[in-house]
Amino acid sequence: MTATITSIAHYLPPDVYDNSYFESYLDTSNEWILERTGIHQRRFAKSGATSDLIVPAAEQCIAKRGISKDEIDCIIVATVTPDHFFPSTAAVVQNKLGLKNAWGFDLSAACSGFVFALTTAAGLVESGVCRNVLLCGADKMSSIVNFQDRNQAILFGDGAGVCLIEKSNDSSMGMLDHILRLDGSGGQFLHMVAGGSFKPASAETVANGEHYIYQDGKNVFKYAVVGMAEVTVEIMKRNNMKSEDVNWLVPHQANHRIITATAERMGISREQVMINIDKYGNTTAATIPICLSEWLEKGLLKKGHNVILASFGAGFTWGAVYLKWNMND
Numbered sequence: 001m002t003a004t005i006t007s008i009a010h011y012l013p014p015d016v017y018d019n020s021y022f023e024s025y026l027d028t029s030n031e032w033i034l035e036r037t038g039i040h041q042r043r044f045a046k047s048g049a050t051s052d053l054i055v056p057a058a059e060q061c062i063a064k065r066g067i068s069k070d071e072i073d074c075i076i077v078a079t080v081t082p083d084h085f086f087p088s089t090a091a092v093v094q095n096k097l098g099l100k101n102a103w104g105f106d107l108s109a110a111c112s113g114f115v116f117a118l119t120t121a122a123g124l125v126e127s128g129v130c131r132n133v134l135l136c137g138a139d140k141m142s143s144i145v146n147f148q149d150r151n152q153a154i155l156f157g158d159g160a161g162v163c164l165i166e167k168s169n170d171s172s173m174g175m176l177d178h179i180l181r182l183d184g185s186g187g188q189f190l191h192m193v194a195g196g197s198f199k200p201a202s203a204e205t206v207a208n209g210e211h212y213i214y215q216d217g218k219n220v221f222k223y224a225v226v227g228m229a230e231v232t233v234e235i236m237k238r239n240n241m242k243s244e245d246v247n248w249l250v251p252h253q254a255n256h257r258i259i260t261a262t263a264e265r266m267g268i269s270r271e272q273v274m275i276n277i278d279k280y281g282n283t284t285a286a287t288i289p290i291c292l293s294e295w296l297e298k299g300l301l302k303k304g305h306n307v308i309l310a311s312f313g314a315g316f317t318w319g320a321v322y323l324k325w326n327m328n329d
């Protein structure tokens with residue numbers, strides 16, 4: 001028995017910020033941002049929390065599936081920008097949506113959050129612990145970005161992707177394989193210094209900007225290129241897939257150059273890769289479900305397609321999932 005995605009939707013806040021927004025107050029340029037990252041614009045939520053990004057996507061996802069909210073028995077929220085340390089964002093979402101029969105939890109795996117949570121949700125469904133898992137990948141990155149730092153301000157965006165995970169009646173469809181990795185020695189290159197139990201928030205930590213993202217971009221870039229290639233090539237090999245068998249690579253959208261390098265190592269062409277980093281930047285746990293949802297809406301993602309999801313992020317966390325896509329819009 002396999003688990004499968006039975007519905008998917010996404011939400012992006014309406015306010016669009018072009019690269020010119022940063023040109024107006026930072027020492028940067030549209031040319032630099034486009035050339036080094038592939039990002040043209042991103043969305044920032046002017047108010048609200050991560051749960052407010054999730055709720056409209058979740059409402060749409062559940063409505064598309066046509067099931068009652070009472071049938072959802074678990075909520076997983078993959079995020080690094082929870083509404084609060086506690087209670088979990090899953091609890092906030094449960095209450096806002098009125099999912100009265102659901103338990104749930106948050107999962108922290110940064111940019112690999114969706115891939116880790118998808119594997120977790122599939123395990124819960126395959127083992128019979130849950131029937132319907134509402135899986136949310138969402139981040140309000142604008143709440144932790146240092147907008148005065150040109151090295152990070154231009155990279156991120158806000159957004160949410162939500163899907164339902166249920167049992168597949170056909171075991172050749174749905175979630176067919178996964179490779180997940182965690183290497184904590186990479187934490188030094190991408191983290192938030194303060195605000196946790198290691199260094200609780202204080203006037204001093206705020207004055208030092210330690211409540212923002214810290215990223216050594218060059219090092220993360222290096223590891224991301226190697227890590228994404230390692231897991232994607234491995235998952236192709238052990239599923240006897242050649243490059244022409246891959247309908248879609250759905251990479252985490254952190255940098256256009258990392259995406260291109262991964263596709264090259266897999267031997268696949270640009271036409272086989274979902275890329276929307278130009279429009280939304282890096283929305284962390286939301287990048288992959290937003291891609292899937294958009295490509296499904298556009299009619300480009302079809303039942304029976306071989307889909308490889310790939311991610312790399314803070315931790316370091318990285319991984320690949322092989323899906324045989326199992327739904328039409």
Ligand code: UT7
Nearest residue numbers: 028029032036111150151154217218220221224254255313
């Ligand atoms: O999603 C989580 C995982 N994260 C990632 O995968 C991100 C991985 N890293 C990256 O995508 C890239 O390293 C960045 C986009 C963050 C940076 O690109 P880079 O090509 O690695 O640039 P760099 O950090 O080596 O900086 C090159 C130069 C520096 O100037 P100097 O020291 O050579 O004078 C930077 O200060 O570019 C400068 N720079 C900028 N210039 C204009 C950095 N940011 C900017 C900017 N505008 N926004």
